[in-house]
Amino acid sequence: MNSQADSPFTAYFSQDIKALDKRFRRNLVNSLSGYKSVCLCGTSDPAGIHNLAIISSVFHVGAHPPLMGMLLRPPVVQRDTYENIARTGFFTLNHLHPGITHQGHQTSARYPEEVSEFEATGLTPLLVEGFPAPFVAESRVRIGLQVKERHHLISNSTVLVIGEVLYVSLPEAAVQEDGLIDLQATETVTVSGLDTYHVGEKLVRLSYAKPDEDLRELKD
């Protein structure tokens, strides 16, 4: 056990959280959900300008139909991504790996509207015939989605976008026999807070849990 885990516990109540310094609160609350999925979201505007944004609020919604969700901040903040998705109905999600993490993070800079984050960061748009949003050529797991639902959250004016997975491209050898993607093979990156990037180190794969049966550790 890590020695820091044995340290005294500290508690924050609602009023403490609200009274925190803004930057401290943003970092603390952003890391409460633990390791977050992080993807590059590719979109196109009607004029064909490719937009790319780093998104750390992607989550699994369901396997059948295959659905993923993501939360977008208010349209005034992530205007290009939001407007492109609203207009075209399509977007891509592309995993980060260590070789493109700096470039991925750099897409969060506020470039002028006419600048494509692809050009600004040196990432390469990859077009798949018939799919109206750009993928990231350097990414190893590339997902193409079509919007199915949008929900406006009242609590903080964010927008939840639910998309159906129409296309997946990834290294053949990273797909295990039973379909699980080996995220260590793809070197998929995960984020904590706003800016701290990690890779995963596998602990264990466990068998399906049943009330009166011991768990088994599964070998791949």
Place this chain on the structure above:
Amino acid sequence: MNSQADSPFTAYFSQDIKALDKRFRRNLVNSLSGYKSVCLCGTSDPAGIHNLAIISSVFHVGAHPPLMGMLLRPPVVQRDTYENIARTGFFTLNHLHPGITHQGHQTSARYPEEVSEFEATGLTPLLVEGFPAPFVAESRVRIGLQVKERHHLISNSTVLVIGEVLYVSLPEAAVQEDGLIDLQATETVTVSGLDTYHVGEKLVRLSYAKPDEDLRELKD
């Protein structure tokens, strides 16, 4: 670079995904979102029975007000957690660490309704005065939330729950000077797919991105 990342790419189109074997599809689509946050969700029913469920769809919603979201499968599947949250309006989220990962996974077994997953798995309910849902004593990051919004997703009958963070308890030494939680210090666990658990290994922390400035690697 991992050698598997250089292997040929394989592509799945919409019709391919729909035609996949059910188990293969479930594993593949579940791992598309990369590393997922995983927490134990504690609730109480009106009779005071404590329920505990492992949830891998937790995500950050906003820092001010402090909000987190999670997706619950249809009420027929996660009935206890869903009904308890609907009735009481409160729930807790508790990070996993390697020492409680087996017990956490075991909470997903379908126990009879009168059985508390705490007792069945040997985890200890921790009560905080005035908060009507149980925390997990063995967890190192414990979060108490109150429901603010619910959204029913039409696409697959899941329910999105948005909660406001009212309480946080964690090791003092794991909170960095600027508020970021050191998830390696808390040994926070992340999941891929349905059953594969990982810890994180930090790559880099990057400075705030600006259009005409090089990123710096930040030291903690």
